Amino acid sequence: MSKSKRLMELMMTVNRKRKFTVGELAREFGVSQRTILRDLQELGELGVPLYSEVGPHGGYQVLRERLLPPIAFTEEEAVSIFFAVHALRHYSSLPFETESSSALKKFYAYLPEDVRERIDQMKNRVDFVTPARKAVSPYLSILLDAAVQQNVLLIRYQAREKSSDREIQPIGIFTRNGHWYCSAYCYRSEGMRVFRCDRIHSAIPSAAEALDLRHIHLENKASAGRKERSEVRVFAELTLEGAETCEAEPWPEPKLTRREDGTGWLQGTIAREDLSYFARFFIGLGGGATVKDSPELLAEMKAMLAELLGKYS
Structure with missing residues (x-):
């Protein structure tokens, strides 16, 4: 041998x-x-x-880290795997940041010289652009482990208005528009919520009893069961610019529907406690959105606009 x-x-x-x-x-x-x-x-x-x-x-x-047996890749598979990991370099935070960097270096080092040369030629000709974000999300691995292990976490969450302690049971993490988000069951709200991971300032195990959420994941979280809560219906017409802005938002409801010309509408329900958030959101869209349904939401928007007008009048 x-x-x-x-x-x-x-x-x-x-x-x-x-x-x-x-x-x-x-x-x-x-x-x-x-x-x-x-x-x-x-x-x-x-x-x-x-x-x-x-x-x-x-x-x-x-030691604890197992090694995978050697796997044979075709040249095209090797190039695609390299760029799949290479594309993550724009993110300031990753669940396995050190490991992904180490894996990419090992993978690249053992590629045949001609394949490495091909990759070197392609590096500056293909990219996966992600908005640069200064905010870091140091608890991605903890959130992901909690989602897999069905654990409850006590987090300190910094919302725009104030900081609060919440017990959450994560079901998964995802990234959109350069930000990381965590979908989780919130014990205080008694329902599914989406948290910006860079606004989570601490995450430690909680003594709260975990729910059986094994059947809930990122693909079906919108239809996950929850306790009854006070909801408000929403319908808003969107211009092309407004529809494009809404596509970058992580929430499952209200649901965005696009027309062939690029315009669209938002329709669905929101929690009454989220009225202030959505009022600010629609005001921020300016002429890109026209809210046509939900007297409660319109009243909240008018109150915010009156306060803003009073500030500058």
Whole structure:
């Protein structure tokens, strides 16, 4: 067996065994223990996380991080994977920021030279533009783990008006228009909410009993069951500019519908407690939106506009 083939099989073997001795590997591969020791040293230099223990019951073991076995990619698959990870470089925060950077460097280093040259030529000719954001989201990994493990978190959330402590059970995180968002069940609101991750200033485990939300994920969160809450209907006509602005918003309701000419409308329901938020939103759209339904929303908008007019009159 050639050395390169032996090293590859040895890497898969130690990853499978997790704990082993040099003698066991020497017998399995039919080589001397000295050869196995040299091979293990080379695997360590390649990044295999090995740990040795001395004593009568000692040996080697692979640390917590498992290694995936070698996977063969076509040239086109390799290029597509590289750019999929490369596209994330514009984000100031990522759930696995250190790991994605390390993976990209390893992936690039072991590509054939001609494929690396092709990628180098393409780097400045293709990009996935994301708005640059100064705000960072340091709790992305914690939020994602909580969504997977069905855990409740106590967060300190900085809304525009004030800071508050909330208990939430995340169901997933997503990014849009350069910002990261967390969809979660909010125990205070007793319903699903979307939180801007850069406005979460702390996130620690909560003692609250978790709900069974395994069936809820990012694809079906809009139809997830919730307790009855006071809601307000909304209908607004949108110009082309207004419809384009609304496309960047993360909330599932009110729902945006576009016409063939690019204009559209928003229709649906919002929580009564969110009236102030949507009033500011529609005022910010200016002539891009015309609210035609919801007396409550129109009253909130008029009150805000009267206060603003009084400030400058």
